Amino acid sequence: MTLLQALVAFPVLLPMLGAAASVIVGRHASLQRVIGVVTLAIVCVVAGILLVAADRNGPVVAELGGWPAPMGIALVADRMSALLLLISSLVTLAVLVYAIDQRISDYGRETASTTFHPIFLLLSTGVSLAYLTGDLFTLFVAFEIMLASSYVLITRRTSASRIRSGMTYVIVSLTSSLLFLTAVGFVYAATGTVNLADLAGRMELLPDGLQTVLALVLVVVFGIKAAIVPLHFWLPDSYPNAPAPVTALFAGLLTKVGIYALLRTQTLVFPQDDPSMLLLVIAAMTMVVGALGAIAQDDLNRLLSFLLVSHIGFMLFGMAVWTPEGIAGTALYVVHHITVQATLFLVSGLITRRTGTVSISQMGGLAQTAPHLAVLFAIPAITLAGLPPTSGFVAKLALLQAGAGGGLASEIVAAFVVVASLLTLYAVARVWVRVFWGTPKEPLVDNDPNDELVVGTARSARGMYVGASSLVVVSIVIALFAGPLSGITARAGEDLYGRDTYRSAVLEPVAVIPAGDTGAGAEDAGDTGAGAADAGAADAGTDDGAGGTALAELPGAGTEVTP
Amino acid sequence: MTINLSMALVLAVLYSVGFYLLMQRSLMRILIGIVVVGHGANLLLQLAGGPPGRAPILDAVGLDEISDPLPQALALTAIVITFALTTYLLALGYRSWVLVGHDEVQDDVEDRRIAARQKPDGAMEEGTAAETESSPEDTADSHELEEGRK
Numbered sequence: 001m002t003l004l005q006a007l008v009a010f011p012v013l014l015p016m017l018g019a020a021a022s023v024i025v026g027r028h029a030s031l032q033r034v035i036g037v038v039t040l041a042i043v044c045v046v047a048g049i050l051l052v053a054a055d056r057n058g059p060v061v062a063e064l065g066g067w068p069a070p071m072g073i074a075l076v077a078d079r080m081s082a083l084l085l086l087i088s089s090l091v092t093l094a095v096l097v098y099a100i101d102q103r104i105s106d107y108g109r110e111t112a113s114t115t116f117h118p119i120f121l122l123l124s125t126g127v128s129l130a131y132l133t134g135d136l137f138t139l140f141v142a143f144e145i146m147l148a149s150s151y152v153l154i155t156r157r158t159s160a161s162r163i164r165s166g167m168t169y170v171i172v173s174l175t176s177s178l179l180f181l182t183a184v185g186f187v188y189a190a191t192g193t194v195n196l197a198d199l200a201g202r203m204e205l206l207p208d209g210l211q212t213v214l215a216l217v218l219v220v221v222f223g224i225k226a227a228i229v230p231l232h233f234w235l236p237d238s239y240p241n242a243p244a245p246v247t248a249l250f251a252g253l254l255t256k257v258g259i260y261a262l263l264r265t266q267t268l269v270f271p272q273d274d275p276s277m278l279l280l281v282i283a284a285m286t287m288v289v290g291a292l293g294a295i296a297q298d299d300l301n302r303l304l305s306f307l308l309v310s311h312i313g314f315m316l317f318g319m320a321v322w323t324p325e326g327i328a329g330t331a332l333y334v335v336h337h338i339t340v341q342a343t344l345f346l347v348s349g350l351i352t353r354r355t356g357t358v359s360i361s362q363m364g365g366l367a368q369t370a371p372h373l374a375v376l377f378a379i380p381a382i383t384l385a386g387l388p389p390t391s392g393f394v395a396k397l398a399l400l401q402a403g404a405g406g407g408l409a410s411e412i413v414a415a416f417v418v419v420a421s422l423l424t425l426y427a428v429a430r431v432w433v434r435v436f437w438g439t440p441k442e443p444l445v446d447n448d449p450n451d452e453l454v455v456g457t458a459r460s461a462r463g464m465y466v467g468a469s470s471l472v473v474v475s476i477v478i479a480l481f482a483g484p485l486s487g488i489t490a491r492a493g494e495d496l497y498g499r500d501t502y503r504s505a506v507l508e509p510v511a512v513i514p515a516g517d518t519g520a521g522a523e524d525a526g527d528t529g530a531g532a533a534d535a536g537a538a539d540a541g542t543d544d545g546a547g548g549t550a551l552a553e554l555p556g557a558g559t560e561v562t563p
Numbered sequence: 564m565t566i567n568l569s570m571a572l573v574l575a576v577l578y579s580v581g582f583y584l585l586m587q588r589s590l591m592r593i594l595i596g597i598v599v600v601g602h603g604a605n606l607l608l609q610l611a612g613g614p615p616g617r618a619p620i621l622d623a624v625g626l627d628e629i630s631d632p633l634p635q636a637l638a639l640t641a642i643v644i645t646f647a648l649t650t651y652l653l654a655l656g657y658r659s660w661v662l663v664g665h666d667e668v669q670d671d672v673e674d675r676r677i678a679a680r681q682k683p684d685g686a687m688e689e690g691t692a693a694e695t696e697s698s699p700e701d702t703a704d705s706h707e708l709e710e711g712r713k
Contacts, residue, residue, distance in 0.1 A: 137637050144644045151651060155658075163659045164669045167590065170655060171668065174597055174648060175585060181604040181641055188634060189611035237671040299673060 004053055008062040008075045010046045011085055011128035014039050019121035029112035033100050036117045040093040047086035050077040055488055059505035069506045070198040074134035078502055079492035081131040084260055087335050091252045091342045092124050094471045098346055099245035101463025123149035130257045134506055136194040140180050147173050153246045162241045169238035176224035183217040197506035199269045215270040226258025229286040232309045240301035244349020251308050252342030256334050259315045267496040272322050275410050279320030284416040286313030291423035299358045300348050310420055311337055317413055318399050321406040328493030329398035332486055336395040343380040343471040356444035365440030374436045379472050385425035391478040570610055577603030590656040590666040601645035608638040
């Protein structure tokens with residue numbers, strides 16, 4: 001295993017070890033903060049290296065425990081996963097900086113939190129594992145790590161209202177997890193493997209109807225996680241009740257992991273040639289229902305949550321078109337949206353702390369009292385709506401171009417993209433007018449000092465602004481480097497559509513090693529084999545033949561086992 | 564692969580009972596529902612490996628006699644995860660009971676407020692509208708809201 005291959009495991013291992021270290025130093029607040037920031041910074045660097053390596057030389061595959069792919073667990077960093085890993089870890093780092101400073105300004109520098117930092121890092125572990133994993137069951141485990149952390153984050157420091165919204169979230173997520181587990185069971189029963197690259201070949205041998213059923217079950221499972229209409233109902237209820245950094249992290253990462261999983265499984269295991277009518281219809285519904293829902297809201301966080309739902313539809317649309325360009329558009333859109341949605345929730349947190357309320361109708365004139373907040377909100381808001389010089393425009397253009405070349409149905413849904421963008425623009429413009437224009441209002445008094453949601457004073461420390469504005473900078477950088485970035489996403493789209501790069505990268509090592517030619521593992525296998533044969537000496541005669549075939553299929557074995 | 568009919572029936576019962584319980588209001592019933600469906604899912608994983616056989620120790624047992632070890636490993640992992648999350652749900656239910664006084668899963672209050680607001684003025688008595696609007700994030704459970712609307 002080369003150093004580069006070992007690096008693939010780092011984004012999973014580091015935050016996990018960091019979380020453990022964070023628990024150990026639980027009493028020392030500053031040490032805990034340093035561990036969190038340093039760990040995530042290293043993960044960012046590693047993700048950057050992986051992206052460059054994957055873009056130059058194809059997917060980086062690490063086989064855990066030295067077991068080749070269809071047998072053991074493989075971690076795969078191809079262009080798509082490395083790109084998403086990089087952008088997610090950047091967002092996670094920025095959100096952590098924001099969260100640390102929010103805690104310091106609320107509770108002072110000395111107060112340590114025994115839960116927040118470890119759980120935050122565990123969430124990061126789960127997200128990284130979900131991006132990198134090469135098999136369906138590890139994907140389930142990654143989702144569970146991620147969701148279990150998110151359950152704790154969303155119900156930490158519980159108030160009555162947070163319990164209420166947390167319950168819906170937990171129950172819906174648990175149900176989808178159990179469905180996922182069921183789907184894994186079905187897939188294994190039908191194909192005898194859970195390795196995604198191996199599944200890609202074996203799924204084609206199944207009857208069409210069975211393939212459709214399995215594809216649909218997975219669409220429902222990931223659809224709940226990604227909050228696509230009509231499975232979105234839990235999201236606008238649960239996200240707004242969590243503190244701003246938590247909401248930002250969830251909005252930026254969790255739903256995108258659902259989209260990524262959908263993209264990965266659908267392109268790899270259930271490839272199609274034509275636009276998928278089902279996904280197109282769901283995408284159009286998601287876009288419009290989300291945007292219309294946003295317009296009806298008065299609560300700033302709920303409005304942003306509905307916009308989040310709406311923009312999930314955009315990503316789904318690129319996938320539904322089923323061309324390399326469409327998938328590339330989805331990749332570009334996910335990258336853009338992770339940063340922008342997280343920024344908006346962070347800024348919404350700053351606004352809420354300043355005004356003491358989440359109700360848009362009770363805010364006003366913030367442009368005069370806090371002009372920096374106005375700038376900080378305006379840039380991501382415009383980006384989300386997709387006005388020309390921003391990264392949102394680039395991503396939407398990619399989607400529209402893909403839709404225009406995809407036949408009549410795609411063109412009709414492409415029109416929905418434009419409509420939903422206009423509705424988004426209307427929704428954020430409405431926020432802008434209500435919150436930033438008009439006469440300034442006095443901040444409302446905080447009626448519940450113990451909840452982190454609304455602090456109701458003008459207290460907000462520098463680090464919170466640093467966290468939020470660094471994400472704004474990231475989204476501007478995305479717009480500036482749209483050329484190289486869309487080059488990467490275009491190649492990632494080709495990879496996902498073509499499937500062969502991924503499959504050969506994961507499965508190749510097995511095909512290369514002939515059964516008889518083994519390395520160091522052979523002696524071990526021989527030893528244990530001899531011991532076992534001794535134990536079962538009574539029927540050794542029948543065993544040798546069967547054991548030989550079994551071993552030939554196993555890695556690192558193949559020496560004839562004779563005592 | 565042959566399908567074991569009795570196991571298929573057991574699965575059907577587990578899943579249907581579990582999902583029925585999931586649709587209840589009380590968190591305790593939901594929790595039991597999740598446990599039951601979880602059992603179903605784990606059993607399904609087990610059955611995915613084919614008919615039962617002997618322990619998969621190479622060279623001690625013939626290849627055609629052993630049972631597939633992978634689904635068992637998967638089921639073991641899944642059992643641990645289900646168990647952890649069940650514990651978490653129990654804690655959540657207890658917390659809800661301490662804070663709110665019951666463990667019922669409630670409706671989205673904001674949603675109901677907006678739904679109530681969209682009705683034409685004449686369709687509702689003034690008192691209820693004011694009552695609902697004045698307490699957007701109260702802890703009043705769904706039943707009270709329901710009664711308020713009537």
